[in-house]
Amino acid sequence: MSQVLHCHIWNLAMYKSLMSCIRSCHFM
Secondary structure (H helix, E strand, C coil): CHHHHHHHHHHHHHHHHHHHHHHHHHCC
């Protein structure tokens, strides 16, 4: 159960970093 939660948190972190990267690229 905790492994699934950790995977979900990791995916959320990856998604957030991806969104911030795209956002910064848009404003360059």
